[in-house]
Amino acid sequence: MSKEQKLSDSLVAWFYKNARKMPWRVIGGAHPNPYEVWISEIMLQQTTVKTVESYFLKWIKRFPTIESLANADIEEVLLYWQGLGYYTRARKIHECAKVLVEKYNSIIPSEREELLKLPGIGPYSASSILAFSYNKPETVVDGNVIRVIARLYGIEKPITKDEIYNLAIPLTHQTHGADYASAIMDLGATICTPQKASCLLCPWQKECLAHKKGIVDKIPQIKKPEKKYFNGFVHIIKNKDGKYFIQKRTEKGLLNGLYEFPWTKEEKPLFKDKWEYGSKKISHTFTHFHLTLTPLLLLKNDMPQKDGFYVDKNEFKQYPFSTLMKKVIKLIAD
DNA sequence: AACGCGGGGAG
DNA sequence: CTCCCAGCGTT
Numbered sequence: 539m540s541k542e543q544k545l546s547d548s549l550v551a552w553f554y555k556n557a558r559k560m561p562w563r564v565i566g567g568a569h570p571n572p573y574e575v576w577i578s579e580i581m582l583q584q585t586t587v588k589t590v591e592s593y594f595l596k597w598i599k600r601f602p603t604i605e606s607l608a609n610a611d612i613e614e615v616l617l618y619w620q621g622l623g624y625y626t627r628a629r630k631i632h633e634c635a636k637v638l639v640e641k642y643n644s645i646i647p648s649e650r651e652e653l654l655k656l657p658g659i660g661p662y663s664a665s666s667i668l669a670f671s672y673n674k675p676e677t678v679v680d681g682n683v684i685r686v687i688a689r690l691y692g693i694e695k696p697i698t699k700d701e702i703y704n705l706a707i708p709l710t711h712q713t714h715g716a717d718y719a720s721a722i723m724d725l726g727a728t729i730c731t732p733q734k735a736s737c738l739l740c741p742w743q744k745e746c747l748a749h750k751k752g753i754v755d756k757i758p759q760i761k762k763p764e765k766k767y768f769n770g771f772v773h774i775i776k777n778k779d780g781k782y783f784i785q786k787r788t789e790k791g792l793l794n795g796l797y798e799f800p801w802t803k804e805e806k807p808l809f810k811d812k813w814e815y816g817s818k819k820i821s822h823t824f825t826h827f828h829l830t831l832t833p834l835l836l837l838k839n840d841m842p843q844k845d846g847f848y849v850d851k852n853e854f855k856q857y858p859f860s861t862l863m864k865k866v867i868k869l870i871a872d
Numbered sequence: 873a874a875c876g877c878g879g880g881g882a883g
Numbered sequence: 884c885t886c887c888c889a890g891c892g893t894t
Binding site: 578579580581582583584585586587589590624626627630658659660661662663666678680681682683719720723726727732733760762 | 885886887890
């Protein structure tokens with residue numbers, strides 16, 4: 539038995555004693571429902587298990603099958619996604635459901651090449667779906683795996699995903715693909731963490747080069763772009779019926795397809811009216827910038843923008859809003 | 873290869 | 884505050 543195979547076996551053995559429980563997870567082989575695997579994998583992209591749990595449960599209750607998702611309106615899909623971020627994922631997941639119904643007989647493919655053709659499914663998701671749904675010996679590479687592998691082999695220089703992938707291939711368990719994929723991600727999430735790793739509990743401690751050299755917390759090397767600050771305005775426009783003006787964002791770019799009160803990150807209001815300044819500001823941090831918005835209040839009856847409309851505040855729940863806009867809604871409610 | 877794209881939990 | 888998480892699509 540090779541050194542890699544021993545590592546692989548020991549990790550799976552560790553997993554059977556320490557596996558985290560999740561609503562979409564099956565321990566001990568393939569998941570019986572690839573649809574649930576697919577939905578959970580897309581939801582989990584760049585997000586944490588804790589965040590996804592409640593979204594997943596509500597989603598499965600409303601969209602229990604590929605067909606139910608394909609038949610739904612994108613607006614309702616976004617309602618179930620609001621607050622989860624990266625809204626293109628919701629659009630792609632909906633597109634993908636329709637493709638699956640129309641061209642794949644509502645069956646999630648079990649070949650990598652086919653999966654990669656589908657909207658929103660890239661190298662990671664394809665591998666994970668194959669591993670979790672069909673118990674294939676797929677080499678999954680996510681943020682956890684990059685960290686675990688880079689440390690195991692003590693790689694101090696910046697490294698590409700392809701290099702990690704090649705190093706990870708020999709470690710991939712050949713007969714327990716599903717559990718191995720879960721295991722290496724659990725290891726990264728609970729033991730081999732970004733900061734203060736729990737090396738004493740690690741099944742790979744003896745073989746880990748970073749641990750041997752005492753440089754665990756210096757790996758992997760990551761560069762961080764600095765965040766900018768913006769001070770802008772959000773326009774809360776009420777008409778004589780007490781309704782508020784909202785509009786829909788475009789289907790590309792930031793917060794695509796969601797609804798909003800008109801806002802700008804520039805230091806100039808969007809409209810040349812005489813605004814009343816709100817007292818409480820709204821702060822929110824995106825991936826690439828910090829934002830503080832000063833609320834501007836106005837009573838107005840005509841349409842400030844095309845493609846917008848006035849709605850009663852009791853109707854806000856019918857429209858998908860970003861977390862930033864939820865903060866504005868909370869301000870209005872108070 | 874680099875960048876845009878959310879939000880929140882942990883420390 | 885900082886860090887970064889079960890990435891993908893576009894350029």
